[in-house]
Structures are given as structure tokens and as C-alpha cells.
Amino acid sequence: MELGIIGKPNVGKSTFFSASTLAAAEIAAYPFTTIEANRGVAYVRKPCPHTDFGIQCTPRNSLCDNGTRLIPVEMLDVAGLVPDAWMGKGLGNKFLDDLSRASSLIHVIDASGGTDAEGNIVPPGTRDPVLDIEFMEREIALWIKGIIEKGFQKIARQAQLEGMKIERALHERLTGLGITEAQIYRALHKLDVPEDALKWGDEDMERVAFAIRERSKPIIIAANKADAASDETIERLMTMKDRTVIPTCAECELALRRADKAGLVRYSIGSSSFEILQPEKLSDGQKKALHRIQEFMDRFGDTGVQRAIETAIFGILDLMAVYPVEDENHLTDKEGRVLPDAYLVPKGTNARDLAYIVHTDLGDNFIRAIDARTKRVIGHDHELKDGDVITIVARA
Numbered sequence: 521m522e523l524g525i526i527g528k529p530n531v532g533k534s535t536f537f538s539a540s541t542l543a544a545a546e547i548a549a550y551p552f553t554t555i556e557a558n559r560g561v562a563y564v565r566k567p568c569p570h571t572d573f574g575i576q577c578t579p580r581n582s583l584c585d586n587g588t589r590l591i592p593v594e595m596l597d598v599a600g601l602v603p604d605a606w607m608g609k610g611l612g613n614k615f616l617d618d619l620s621r622a623s624s625l626i627h628v629i630d631a632s633g634g635t636d637a638e639g640n641i642v643p644p645g646t647r648d649p650v651l652d653i654e655f656m657e658r659e660i661a662l663w664i665k666g667i668i669e670k671g672f673q674k675i676a677r678q679a680q681l682e683g684m685k686i687e688r689a690l691h692e693r694l695t696g697l698g699i700t701e702a703q704i705y706r707a708l709h710k711l712d713v714p715e716d717a718l719k720w721g722d723e724d725m726e727r728v729a730f731a732i733r734e735r736s737k738p739i740i741i742a743a744n745k746a747d748a749a750s751d752e753t754i755e756r757l758m759t760m761k762d763r764t765v766i767p768t769c770a771e772c773e774l775a776l777r778r779a780d781k782a783g784l785v786r787y788s789i790g791s792s793s794f795e796i797l798q799p800e801k802l803s804d805g806q807k808k809a810l811h812r813i814q815e816f817m818d819r820f821g822d823t824g825v826q827r828a829i830e831t832a833i834f835g836i837l838d839l840m841a842v843y844p845v846e847d848e849n850h851l852t853d854k855e856g857r858v859l860p861d862a863y864l865v866p867k868g869t870n871a872r873d874l875a876y877i878v879h880t881d882l883g884d885n886f887i888r889a890i891d892a893r894t895k896r897v898i899g900h901d902h903e904l905k906d907g908d909v910i911t912i913v914a915r916a
């Protein structure tokens with residue numbers, strides 16, 4: 521599960537990335553905490569089940585901070601897109617490669633309007649950020665269109681000859697982008713294009729590409745630099761049709777996490793306030809900056825960074841957290857760790873799906889599962905709920 525951060529230059533992508541991936545403690549076992557400069561780990565929050573059971577947990581793939589389970593999510597700082605990159609002017613293949621890994625995208629925009637179409641600095645209020653939203657949606661759709669329309673007539677005719685649905689033919693084209701056949705079916709469902717794909721014109725192709733983008737790479741908009749944006753712009757962004765917009769101050773989040781790490785303030789990620797711990801160590805400039813951050817939080821509820829990530833994971837991708845354990849009585853794994861792992865899985869995941877997610881062997885040899893909260897046996901097709909603690913019983 522990876523989230524890609526996209527946007528034109530100078531909007532605050534790297535700041536957003538640094539802020540969201542800066543954690544007080546890192547999980548050593550996590551494979552790529554430091555492998556690539558543009559990849560990192562952010563955390564989404566859930567109440568830790570250990571509190572319900574009245575025991576202490578010893579997490580392995582996640583962290584527990586005072587009853588809040590912090591579950592890792594991979595973040596990708598996607599190289600800056602320049603206008604018309606899809607035509608081959610920009611960082612084409614690198615962009616596609618990054619795009620293929622992302623399940624959802626966080627589009628960082630400059631809500632202050634202080635950067636032009638290419639990302640050059642201009643006086644605040646000059647650029648309408650709504651244009652950047654429309655540009656990006658179109659840009660990604662054009663990438664997809666470019667891929668599917670290459671030799672399309674031949675493919676569509678071949679598909680017809682073989683009695684293959686056009687969705688399947690499109691999927692063969694788009695697997696490289698990490699797009700599933702189900703997403704393509706859902707995208708084309710009720711889309712107003714001719715039944716016969718051989719009759720698709722240029723506009724139909726664009727509509728198809730747009731719909732596939734919407735389904736396969738859903739976008740959350742981080743209206744960044746909201747601290748320097750007018751109320752009017754924020755209002756206009758927040759009320760855009762069919763878009764999820766969250767005002768953010770990536771700079772604020774980064775400052776708070778750094779100050780927390782340095783022991784100057786106490787700040788839990790995503791919260792609506794912070795506490796100054798060592799006022800005597802703060803310069804006047806730092807005090808002023810913290811004051812401005814608190815003002816921002818009072819205006820918007822929080823810095824928005826954590827909310828954007830959690831909206832992508834829980835709102836858009838509709839994932840929930842479940843906790844597989846080997847022993848349903850002690851809630852432990854083989855090594856005796858209590859509630860070791862949290863898995864983010866789609867709503868609708870059943871007991872056997874979870875077994876397969878944990879390990880193919882576990883799925884193949886599935887016998888039954890046990891709900892550790894109720895100690896009841898559940899069948900393979902039992903749909904799991906958010907927060908479930910599950911023991912899978914399999915043939916040895």
C-alpha cells in the first residue's frame with residue numbers, strides 16, 4: 521500500500537513528505553526506511569486493541585503510542601510534474617514507474633496562489649490553484665490515454681475476434697501501471713461511450729482514460745500553504761464538486777515534529793494542539809512561529825497533513841486494521857509478542873482473504889478462524905470488521 525505525493529514544483533511536496541515520514545521512533549525491521557531518498561514511511565492511527573483486552577502489547581510491524589496503534593504506510597515523493605510531461609518533455613518513465621506503485625495520490629497544491637503553472641514563485645494570489653487541480657487530473661488521464669490508444673484499433677478488433685471484453689484488453693495494456701481489471705470494469709460501467717470500442721473517438725478515449733484514472737489512482741488534494749491562502753480560495757477549494765480537499769500547512773507539521781523530536785514541545789501526530797515543554801530554550805522567532813502554528817490549528821483543526829494521509833487510507837481506499845495472532849488466548853505470535861502485527865486490508869476482507877494476505881500457505885491450508893474478542897469460531901467467508909483480532913487455524 522503506497523501513497524504517491526504529486527504536484528508541480530515548489531508547492532511543498534518535499535516538505536509534506538519529510539513532515540509525514542518524520543517519526544519519533546522508527547521500526548528497524550521496516551525494509552526501506554532509508555533505501556531511497558524519495559521513499560519513506562508514514563503512520564496512520566487506530567485505537568490499539570490492547571486497551572480493550574487490558575494487556576500490554578509488544579508490536580512488531582507497527583508502533584503503539586499510549587493506546588494509539590501507529591500503522592506504517594509507504595510514501596513516495598513523486599518527481600515534479602511539469603506541464604505536458606506526458607508528451608515526453610518531462611520525467612516521463614520515472615513518473616509512470618512511481619505512479620504504478622501508488623494506490624492513491626496526494627496532490628499537493630499551493631493554495632496561496634504563489635506559484636505559476638510551472639512552479640515559479642509569483643506574488644501570492646496570482647495563480648488560481650483550481651487550475652492546478654484540473655491540470656493534474658487531465659495530465660494523468662492523458663498518460664493513461666497515451667498508453668491505451670497506441671495501436672488501439674488493432675487491439676479492439678483482436679479482442680472482438682476472440683470474444684474478449686474490451687475491459688480485459690485494456691487491462692492487459694494497463695497492468696504495468698498497477699491498475700486492476702476490476703477497477704477498469706468499474707470505470708467503464710455506465711460510462712457514456714459507444715458499446716463497440718472500435719467506434720471510440722478521441723473524446724471517448726479521453727473519457728475512458730479519465731474514468732480509469734478516477735477509479736485506479738484516486739486523488740486527495742492537500743491545499744498546502746493554507747496558512748498563506750485567502751479564506752475565499754480555501755472556501756472555493758473545499759466546495760469543489762467530487763473532490764476531497766484538505767487544507768494543510770506542511771511547514772507547520774514539519775516544524776512540530778522536529779520540535780517534538782528535539783524535546784522542545786510535546787506533539788502527537790495529527791492532534792489539534794501541542795504543549796511547549798522548554799519555553800526557556802525557545803528563541804523569540806521560534807515562539808512566534810509556534811504561535812502562528814497554533815493559530816493555524818485553531819483555524820483548521822490541525823495541520824492537515826496527517827488528516828490527508830488518513831483520509832486517503834481510511835476514506836478513499838476504505839481500508840481497516842485487523843490484527844492476526846497465533847494464540848487467541850494470549851494474543852501472541854510464535855515468539856510470544858502480544859498483538860504483534862496490524863494489517864491494513866480493504867473493507868469486505870474475509871477470514872480466508874486475511875489468511876492469504878498473511879501468507880499463501882496459510883490461505884491454502886485454511887481450516888477456520890477464531891475471533892479472539894469473542895472466542896467464537898468463524899468460517900472462511902466471514903467478513904472481518906475494523907479492529908478484529910483473528911487467529912487463523914490451518915493444516916500443518
Ligand SMILES: Nc1nc2c(ncn2[C@@H]2O[C@H](COP(=O)(O)OP(=O)(O)O)[C@@H](O)[C@H]2O)c(=O)[nH]1
Pocket residue numbers: 527528529530531532533534535536744745746747748768769770771772
Ligand atoms: N507558507 C508555507 N510555505 C510552505 C509550506 N510548505 C512548504 N512551504 C515552502 O514552499 C517551498 C517549496 O517547498 P518544497 O517542499 O521544496 O516544494 P516541492 O518543490 O514541491 O518539493 C519551501 O520554501 C517551503 O518552505 C506551507 O505549508 N506553508
Ligand SMILES: [Mg+2]
Pocket residue numbers: 533534535
Ligand atoms: Mg521537492
